[in-house]
Amino acid sequence: MADELDGSPILQEALGDALPVLERFHAKLEAEGELKGLIGPRDVSILWERHILNSAAIVPFIKDALGEDRVEGRKKGSIADIGSGGGFPGIVVAAMIPNVPVTLIEPMERRVEWLQECADELELGNVTVLRARAEEVPAKPGFDVVTCRAVAPMTKLSGWTLPLVRPHGHLVALKGRSAQAEIDKAAKEIRKNGGLNPRVYEAPVAEGLEPTHVVIVDKR
Numbered sequence: 001m002a003d004e005l006d007g008s009p010i011l012q013e014a015l016g017d018a019l020p021v022l023e024r025f026h027a028k029l030e031a032e033g034e035l036k037g038l039i040g041p042r043d044v045s046i047l048w049e050r051h052i053l054n055s056a057a058i059v060p061f062i063k064d065a066l067g068e069d070r071v072e073g074r075k076k077g078s079i080a081d082i083g084s085g086g087g088f089p090g091i092v093v094a095a096m097i098p099n100v101p102v103t104l105i106e107p108m109e110r111r112v113e114w115l116q117e118c119a120d121e122l123e124l125g126n127v128t129v130l131r132a133r134a135e136e137v138p139a140k141p142g143f144d145v146v147t148c149r150a151v152a153p154m155t156k157l158s159g160w161t162l163p164l165v166r167p168h169g170h171l172v173a174l175k176g177r178s179a180q181a182e183i184d185k186a187a188k189e190i191r192k193n194g195g196l197n198p199r200v201y202e203a204p205v206a207e208g209l210e211p212t213h214v215v216i217v218d219k220r
């Protein structure tokens with residue numbers, strides 16, 4: 001089944017230099033994703049929009065968050081993606097920000113194998129795959145940016161992700177329409193885990209496509 005956006009010029013516009021690598025990722029997902037239980041049967045024709053472009057929408061926000069570190073004189077940042085599953089947003093982020101190390105943290109063995117295979121086949125030298133639950137990963141030294149998509153509501157996610165963000169780093173999470181309600185509900189957990197100034201941004205996906213939402217929380 002063909003993808004609705006195969007060959008569309010918006011792919012180049014949204015993914016830039018990472019397009020060739022992400023075309024290989026798309027082909028691999030198309031061939032193996034459903035069989036391996038990583039995507040649903042109806043996702044096959046909307047892989048670009050629902051998964052790859054949706055993940056790519058977070059990249060400008062991550063770059064912004066890392067940019068602040070450069071201002072502070074730190075040369076390299078570090079990114080962790082919690083609960084990467086089939087590689088969203090982690091593999092897409094690693095392809096689009098190839099000069100920054102990206103750690104993919106995922107507890108399920110089969111998904112860990114998939115993620116490692118993707119990193120190897122796509123020659124993403126900046127990817128490390130870690131088989132763990134987020135709450136088992138040592139908090140130190142922490143990551144400059146922790147990201148995630150579709151892992152848990154903010155009430156739970158705060159305790160899983162914020163401890164892994166280094167001081168003055170950021171949680172940058174893809175969220176659905178309920179983003180503001182989720183952070184309102186999780187105000188106590190966010191504060192307790194050292195989070196400050198939680199806020200929601202609308203994130204453009206590509207021209208003509210519905211935008212998504214990004215939650216950003218600063219770490220004390």
Ligand SMILES: C[S@@+](CC[C@H](N)C(=O)[O-])C[C@H]1O[C@@H](n2cnc3c(N)ncnc32)[C@H](O)[C@@H]1O
Pocket residue numbers: 082083084085086087088089105106107108111132133134135148149150151160
């Ligand atoms: C619904 S999937 C989302 C996968 C991917 N982020 C996406 O957006 O397509 C949730 C993923 O989170 C992982 N997960 C569940 N609990 C976790 C935890 N405590 N720490 C890290 N990952 C977890 C699951 O194994 C699963 O791969």
